[in-house]
Amino acid sequence: MSLLSKNYHIITYGCQMNEHDSENIAGMLEALDYSHTPNPEEADVVVMNTCSVREHADKRFFGMLGQFKKQKKNNPDFIICVCGCMPQQPHIVEEIRKSFSWVDIVFGTQTIAEFPNLLMERIRTGKKQFSIIANNEEIPEEKESKREFKHKALVNITYGCNNFCTYCIVPYTRGREKSRSLRAVKQEIINLVKDGVKEVMLLGQNVNSFRDADGNNFAALIRSLDEVEGLERIRFMTSHPKDLSDELIACFGDCKKLCHNIHLPVQSGSDEVLRRMNRHYNRQRYMEIVEKLRATCPDLSISTDIIVGFPGETEEDFLDTLSLVREVEYDSAFTFIYSPRVGTPAAKYDDQIPEKIKHDRFDRLVEDVNRCSAKKNSEYLGRIVTVLVDGPSKNDTGAWSGRTDTFKLVNFTSEEPLTEGQMVSVRITETKTFSLDGEKVDA
Ligand code: SF4
Known part of the structure; x- marks a missing residue:
């Protein structure tokens, strides 16, 4: 019709x-x-x-x-x-x-x-x-989508979640976890590359637990996609620390196309809060993963999600989160104030934190997170980085913007006109908390 x-x-x-x-x-x-x-x-x-x-x-x-x-x-x-x-x-x-x-x-x-x-x-x-269906067993077929960018694409690899973190509504809204087949994901990406895509972002609530009907795990998927001709960059999100395997960490050392960036939500630095969140790891285990990742890939950038004011969070628990932020030195963090979601276990906990305390902790956290981001970005001053051009900069007319493989946003000048999807070399001339400035140089 x-x-x-x-x-x-x-x-x-x-x-x-x-x-x-x-x-x-x-x-x-x-x-x-x-x-x-x-x-x-x-x-x-x-x-x-x-x-x-x-x-x-x-x-x-x-x-x-x-x-x-x-x-x-x-x-x-x-x-x-x-x-x-x-x-x-x-x-x-x-x-x-x-x-x-x-x-x-x-x-x-x-x-x-x-x-x-x-x-x-x-x-x-x-x-x-x-x-509306509560839990569809079928794996949805991916249809032709209208992408925001010609040169990069979002690709679903898993649907749903089995983890039931006590604050989260997602397992109730997106159903049980289902993985697409490695074959189907790879074919979709081969088609995307033919269509001009250079970078893919593999999506799932917990990509690390990807396992298809043939037994292929997430590391096998990454290794297989690394062979796709014409594809330049592979990213993924989100990673649950409890399922992050040594096999996957090894991919950061071996797979040329895997970007040196990981989003690894920690949520809290306190073991007691992590236990009540049902996260299935503690601070020590999380730090071991970070250390292994950095030993394998020294320039890896790490971002995270943090919730403040989870029910029962004491000042001491919160200080554990601040000290973890300083210890990891995150490149960036999405910070959230806990809000109860109807239908989740944590919404029924009787030790909810008063709003004023939540907001006070949030402000202190954001200050520390921003300080870390600025420090990590300052390490880029004077470096020449490879940037995948996204297009004209949103803030500065006449400038261009794009991302490094470490997911740093770079706004830069260029003497010649550029096109979306070009890979260019940029010298970083100024660093800020949330972005880097630079000028295009010859490779
Ligand atoms: S926070 Fe993530 S891993 Fe935990 S239940 Fe929600 S979607 Fe699943």
């Missing part, structure tokens, strides 16, 4: 899994002849791809949903779709049904492939469409 001259707009909250799901949804809409519009007010179909991990994302979502009510009133044919992690929670679906009657289509993380049918049914019958 052709739906010429119709527009769509997608709003994405949350993680890179959601970003990639949105790329898939965009691909489905374009296959139906919808065109992207950057302006939601011009859209015939709006898709809100939601996140449940943090409380403020919930609030932003409901606020935005309220705004679309007016647009729907002015244009009854305007179609509002809600998908992602929030509709995987029954109490949210209940709330949408009860208080947001202007929503037309609701689907979950496990029923994305049904979206084109749901949309057609909504248009054909005028009836609301709901499709």
Whole structure:
């Protein structure tokens, strides 16, 4: 069916899994002849791809949903779709049904492939469409997606999570862990490379526990992808420390295309908090992994996730987290204030931390994290680094921006015009907390 001259707009909250799901949804809409519009007010179909991990994302979502009510009133044919992690929670679906009657289509993380049918049914019958499954056993087939960049791509390798960290809603919203086959992932990447992709980001809630039906583990996948001709860079996220194997660490020494960067969420530096979070490692084990990684790959950059104010976290526990940050010297960290998620064990713990203490600890943590980031970046001053060009710099007109293989953001000048996806040499002339400045030099 052709739906010429119709527009769509997608709003994405949350993680890179959601970003990639949105790329898939965009691909489905374009296959139906919808065109992207950057302006939601011009859209015939709006898709809100939601996140449940943090409380403020919930609030932003409901606020935005309220705004679309007016647009729907002015244009009854305007179609509002809600998908992602929030509709995987029954109490949210209940709330949408009860208080947001202007929503037309609701689907979950496990029923994305049904979206084109749901949309057609909504248009054909005028009836609301709901499709949510708690735990689909099937491994979703990857469809043609509309990528944000021509030269780099997100590639799902696992879906769901089996870990049940006590603060996290993801195992309830994305179901049990399923791995795609090495063969399917490799074929997708070979096709992407033919299409001009140079860098892939392998995605999963816990990529380290990848294991396909033929018994291939994550290290085997990396080694196999390292052989793909034309591919220049391999990245992955997220890694659970409990499943990070020596075999994978060895890949950082052996695989030429594997970027010298790892995101290794620690969450806390206190053994007692890690135990209550159900993380299955302690501080000593985490530090052993960091030491092995650095021994194998001395210029590895390491980023992490840290939660402050987890129930029961004492000042001493928090000081353990600060000392761990200083010991590891992270290149960067995503820092979060704990917020209870309905349906998770930690939400029921009776030793929740007062907001004021959480915010105070958060500020102290951010100060330390930023100091580490600035220090790590300062080591780049005067170095010549290889940068994969992403395009013109967002902040500085006339400059370009891209990433090193250690995932440092570099803004740089160039005397000649450049194109996205070029690999260039850049001399670093100034270092900042979150980025590096430089000038292109001849290789
Ligand atoms: S590993 Fe833990 S934090 Fe990560 S998605 Fe699974 S349950 Fe959530």
